Amino acid sequence: MAARTRRRSGEPERTRRDRDASPPLPELTAPVEDYLKAIYELERAGEPAATTDLAVELRLAPASVTGMVRRLAEQGLLMHERYRGVRLTAKGRRSALRTLRRHRVIEAYLVQALGYGWDEVHPEAERLEHAATDDLVDRMAMAIGEPTVDPHGAPIPSRAGAVEEARYRSLADLPVGAIADMMRVADEDPMLLRYLADLSLTPGCTVRVVERAPYGGPITIEMKRQRRLIGPALAERVLVRPHRE
Amino acid sequence: MAARTRRRSGEPERTRRDRDASPPLPELTAPVEDYLKAIYELERAGEPAATTDLAVELRLAPASVTGMVRRLAEQGLLMHERYRGVRLTAKGRRSALRTLRRHRVIEAYLVQALGYGWDEVHPEAERLEHAATDDLVDRMAMAIGEPTVDPHGAPIPSRAGAVEEARYRSLADLPVGAIADMMRVADEDPMLLRYLADLSLTPGCTVRVVERAPYGGPITIEMKRQRRLIGPALAERVLVRPHRE
DNA sequence: TTAATAATTTAGGATAGACGAAAATTCAAT
DNA sequence: ATTGAATTTTCGTCTATCCTAAATTATTAA
Structure with a gap:
């Protein structure tokens, strides 16, 4: 593959307003x-x-x-x-963000348009992100209503390469009594994702910290009147936005 | 890419009924x-x-x-x-047909689900066919109702690797007076495809040969009361199924 | 300060897939 | 049979990417 994506032509054409239009x-x-x-x-x-x-x-x-x-x-x-x-460099970051956009749009599309589970999309997207054109990715994004986050809550960079990397807190760091909205899972492990889905702990849900066992013990959370025990390793992967105050 | 798709493990596992299940x-x-x-x-x-x-x-x-x-x-x-x-070999043919299925399902999907034109899908499918898993391709096929032909009328091999390569005739070979259904275009050239679309000469339409100028001259066809002149090079790429008799 | 350990780089090779030049083979026409 | 054109293969190289093993540099502990 490498060989066939090798550039054969000379320098890419540079046209109008290259000063601010990214090359x-x-x-x-x-x-x-x-x-x-x-x-x-x-x-x-x-x-x-x-x-x-x-x-x-x-x-x-x-x-x-x-x-x-x-x-x-x-x-x-x-x-x-x-x-x-x-x-x-700025150039490297732009390229990285473009790939990230592809990856996350593809993940969102697979879930919303083709019925994939959120635990299945990562490897598929990993392969497709290198083959899909920007045009295809844009069409996919449009087809599912221009999502701003992928199925795991990770932000999708815009076409222009802007991302809003929100600084969420980990569920593991919340004090007892805190109420928070779940925003994102910082893991792609299918087992972990399936387990979270079983608990109904997915982006968008609201949780309250009921109890925290000391010394790395489990955290008790309540969501929709249901109590759950969450191990610290898992809680650390769950990113949330605490309600104000 | 080559290096990363290299097999690292030993022989693939072979389980039950390998005699008839293709390896x-x-x-x-x-x-x-x-x-x-x-x-x-x-x-x-x-x-x-x-x-x-x-x-x-x-x-x-x-x-x-x-x-x-x-x-x-x-x-x-x-x-x-x-x-x-x-x-x-049989093995090589199975692999070729699997790739062909991917290619054609992807083309059909891009047209039917993402609004691509039939003149745009070939290069995109050419890249995606190597990255898409069979599972994804099957989901795409299901999502658009298990089509049996791609947007150009080429048959889509089944999951099992069966194709029905119908032997159509070329529009260029039809005698005057013949009526036929257009079935397929044997070309992927975007210009040619756009031109055919302009003429409304797409798979599914019915044409009648009105006149044939001799010595490689143009062919006059009629479709929906509209007459069109078709050059022989173009007519040769248009595959049709003549009505019986 | 020195010794031990960890992190990093260099050196040397392997492989897949591509290329061009030149040699070899086939085939058709004498 | 011979020859010349067309086709095909051989052979030597090239690039991108990866690897292992050895050497080097940085960090930490004694």
């Missing part, structure tokens, strides 16, 4: 898109992304990451400080 | 699927597919085709007689 994004290979996406996610924590973390995330040998990082730096997609990690 | 098809790379599809189409003419024809079809250098053909033969997907061309 046309070149076609990237699937691995490159995966790297940029992973770096984007790691960087959201604030620090530059370490190559080792990248290797873990992408399930590659660290040495392979080093090689690719060098090439991406040459292409101006990221800045690399030896032994310090990598940061995306 | 599980291994994951093939995108280039391999393209070769098999092209060979399948070339072989439909009856003769083994020549490597040169393959090279033209796939827009590759003949030498590249030779190399890939050797690899495909080693994998048991085709038989190669030097200087004679290639023939798909």
